[in-house]
Amino acid sequence: MDHQSTLERVVRGVLIALVLLFFMFPIVWILMMSFQTNEQILRIPPSLAFEPTLENYQALITGRLETQAGTLDIRFMSNLWNSLVLSVCSVALALVLGVPAAYAFARFRFRLGEDIAFTLLSFRFAPPLLVLLPLTLYFQELGLADTYIGLIWVYQLICLPLILWIVRGYFEDVSPDIEHAYRTAGHGWLTTFRRISIPLTAPGIAAAGLLAFIFAWNNFIFALVLASADKQPVTVGALAFVTASGIQYGQIAAAIVLSITPTLALALYAQRYLVEGLSLGAVKG
Amino acid sequence: MSTIELSGVSKRFGASVALDGISLRVESGETVAIIGASGAGKTVLLRLVAGVEDPSGGMIAIGGADMADVAPERRGIGMAFQNFALFPHMTAFDNIASPLSARGASADEVRRGVESVARMLKIESVLDHRPRALSNGQKQRTALARALAASPSILLLDDPLRNVDAKLRFEMRLEFERLLADQGATTLYVTQDYREAMALGHRIAVMDGGRLAQVGTPEEIYFKPTGVEVARQFGDPTINLVPAHPASDDRGAFATVGGARLDLAPGADAVANGRECMVGIRPEALAFTEDAAGVFVVEAVTPLNEKVVTLVAGAEGTELLVSRPSHEPTRRPGERVSLHVAAREVLLFAREDGARLSGAGAGAGAGSTPP
Numbered sequence: 001m002d003h004q005s006t007l008e009r010v011v012r013g014v015l016i017a018l019v020l021l022f023f024m025f026p027i028v029w030i031l032m033m034s035f036q037t038n039e040q041i042l043r044i045p046p047s048l049a050f051e052p053t054l055e056n057y058q059a060l061i062t063g064r065l066e067t068q069a070g071t072l073d074i075r076f077m078s079n080l081w082n083s084l085v086l087s088v089c090s091v092a093l094a095l096v097l098g099v100p101a102a103y104a105f106a107r108f109r110f111r112l113g114e115d116i117a118f119t120l121l122s123f124r125f126a127p128p129l130l131v132l133l134p135l136t137l138y139f140q141e142l143g144l145a146d147t148y149i150g151l152i153w154v155y156q157l158i159c160l161p162l163i164l165w166i167v168r169g170y171f172e173d174v175s176p177d178i179e180h181a182y183r184t185a186g187h188g189w190l191t192t193f194r195r196i197s198i199p200l201t202a203p204g205i206a207a208a209g210l211l212a213f214i215f216a217w218n219n220f221i222f223a224l225v226l227a228s229a230d231k232q233p234v235t236v237g238a239l240a241f242v243t244a245s246g247i248q249y250g251q252i253a254a255a256i257v258l259s260i261t262p263t264l265a266l267a268l269y270a271q272r273y274l275v276e277g278l279s280l281g282a283v284k285g
Numbered sequence: 286m287s288t289i290e291l292s293g294v295s296k297r298f299g300a301s302v303a304l305d306g307i308s309l310r311v312e313s314g315e316t317v318a319i320i321g322a323s324g325a326g327k328t329v330l331l332r333l334v335a336g337v338e339d340p341s342g343g344m345i346a347i348g349g350a351d352m353a354d355v356a357p358e359r360r361g362i363g364m365a366f367q368n369f370a371l372f373p374h375m376t377a378f379d380n381i382a383s384p385l386s387a388r389g390a391s392a393d394e395v396r397r398g399v400e401s402v403a404r405m406l407k408i409e410s411v412l413d414h415r416p417r418a419l420s421n422g423q424k425q426r427t428a429l430a431r432a433l434a435a436s437p438s439i440l441l442l443d444d445p446l447r448n449v450d451a452k453l454r455f456e457m458r459l460e461f462e463r464l465l466a467d468q469g470a471t472t473l474y475v476t477q478d479y480r481e482a483m484a485l486g487h488r489i490a491v492m493d494g495g496r497l498a499q500v501g502t503p504e505e506i507y508f509k510p511t512g513v514e515v516a517r518q519f520g521d522p523t524i525n526l527v528p529a530h531p532a533s534d535d536r537g538a539f540a541t542v543g544g545a546r547l548d549l550a551p552g553a554d555a556v557a558n559g560r561e562c563m564v565g566i567r568p569e570a571l572a573f574t575e576d577a578a579g580v581f582v583v584e585a586v587t588p589l590n591e592k593v594v595t596l597v598a599g600a601e602g603t604e605l606l607v608s609r610p611s612h613e614p615t616r617r618p619g620e621r622v623s624l625h626v627a628a629r630e631v632l633l634f635a636r637e638d639g640a641r642l643s644g645a646g647a648g649a650g651a652g653s654t655p656p
């Protein structure tokens with residue numbers, strides 16, 4: 001790439017800057033909003049100059065929201081904790097169930113195999129509202145409504161298909177001969193799965209897990225219907241900022257910043273695994 | 286005692302038949318080279334013996350024991366895959382060590398085992414490299430070292446020289462001969478190169494369309510092929526095949542090839558019995574004779590180091606390849622020549638199914654050996 005002209009470099013720089021601006025602007029704007037009071041946010045015309053305040057974060061962390069109409073209790077921090085518990089457990093469960101299933105779908109042809117795989121995928125494009133009403137009734141009957149276990153179970157509709165289908169593709173990319181070679185070298189299939197199949201698809205599993213985590217974290221509708229106040233994740237909890245005395249934009253922005261931080265951190269951390277080469281030249285290609 | 290015994294083994298993938306009734310017995314310590322075109326079923330056969338695929342029918346026995354319910358890791362085999370199938374996330378050392386550690390060897394034994402096989406294959410210097418950092422030749426040796434590391438009594442080598450360059454392939458072919466003899470393992474060696482098969486196999490099994498076309502010693506395969514397909518796969522340049530009607534007169538059985546009389550072994554016309562035939566003549570069995578009125582015209586001369594291949598044309602567009610040692614006088618294009626071939630070296634095939642009718646070839650007798 002050292003043969004490009006100055007013009008090409010300039011154009012490339014400008015284009016990259018434009019793309020960055022386009023994608024980063026909302027995040028930067030929200031970050032700025034989170035340090036402003038509601039009055040500063042709502043003034044007309046809007047201005048980039050403001051005195052930063054930590055009021056919003058303070059309100060979230062202490063759980064006390066001061067408005068003109070009075071003081072309001074919010075449970076943002078417990079919502080954040082709920083989000084974390086729900087997402088981490090859902091992804092963990094989905095990985096435990098989904099990775100072996102993905103391996104089975106990738107390696108073995110069995111009766112109805114494709115149909116089962118597709119049915120699982122179809123959970124992703126069925127409208128959630130369609131299943132929510134019956135699900136609510138069943139969950140109340142079973143005593144699963146408003147429990148972590150119930151929610152984690154329902155979250156499998158989000159995580160499991162994602163992990164299953166992404167990881168399946170990665171397993172299919174690993175030459176079965178590599179596994180065969182390990183078997184003929186004298187290892188059982190379980191050892192082969194642990195020492196060969198899983199390490200070789202680790203980047204894919206990480207990617208799928210991350211994606212599933214983000215989807216679970218961002219889920220709104222299942223939690224809205226099936227969880228009450230003390231099990232609510234941040235997505236539902238943010239509704240509390242729409243108060244009788246107006247929408248608390250500053251707190252919403254601060255809540256958003258706090259709630260995207262874990263996923264952002266995770267994505268940045270996992271990035272190096274995601275881009276790492278996959279088959280590493282084992283098989284002559 | 287590690288014999289390999291296949292009886293009536295078949296393998297189907299859906300509607301397509303990959304192997305059809307293969308029966309083959311490989312003696313302990315014997316090397317059988319399996320040769321055939323792509324898709325003939327060579328690799329499938331090896332995979333069945335390794336146990337990574339299950340046969341659709343028939344029985345596979347190793348050392349006399351039925352392998353039907355024996356997992357690949359319990360068959361005591363070493364296998365080298367055509368695509369190497371190295372473990373990409375492990376160093377060459379760990380790759381080679383895997384069969385040793387699987388057998389519960391101590392760290393010290395593993396290190397000694399790996400180092401000795403690495404020394405033999407000249408890859409000691411790259412043991413700490415990952416497969417990605419290895420050249421194709423080194424990958425191939427690493428894969429081979431892994432197959433040999435635990436000194437298995439059964440070796441399955443799936444075209445191990447397929448993916449290496451011509452020079453290395455030649456060197457490795459020479460090394461393999463010694464290597465296989467040293468190991469003393471019962472070996473199935475799959476290849477597409479007839480030279481490899483003849484150099485390394487005590488016997489050769491020729492596969493065609495999922496069946497065994499012929500099993501025999503290299504000499505038998507070369508001089509007494511069961512059919513046209515087998516004859517075509519062995520020899521470079523390939524055998525001359527010309528349509529002919531065997532007949533006989535007072536000088537004996539003959540056929541006309543390119544306008545010249547070709548003497549056949551006595552009784553050849555009786556064997557042919559009026560059927561459409563093909564005569565097969567190895568290019569190196571043909572010799573030029575001094576004859577200014579020859580019916581063949583030299584078309585092209587191709588010198589190849591140790592031999593000269595000459596293309597000659599006769600009547601009715603018949604073209605023949607003649608391969609002579611390069612110390613013999615070379616012909617010039619346009620020159621008229623006559624050809625001579627000993628009657629016993631002419632193979633006669635039936636036209637409709639390609640089966641050999643007569644012509645035992647020279648056999649291993651007259652001091653002639655396959656190239």
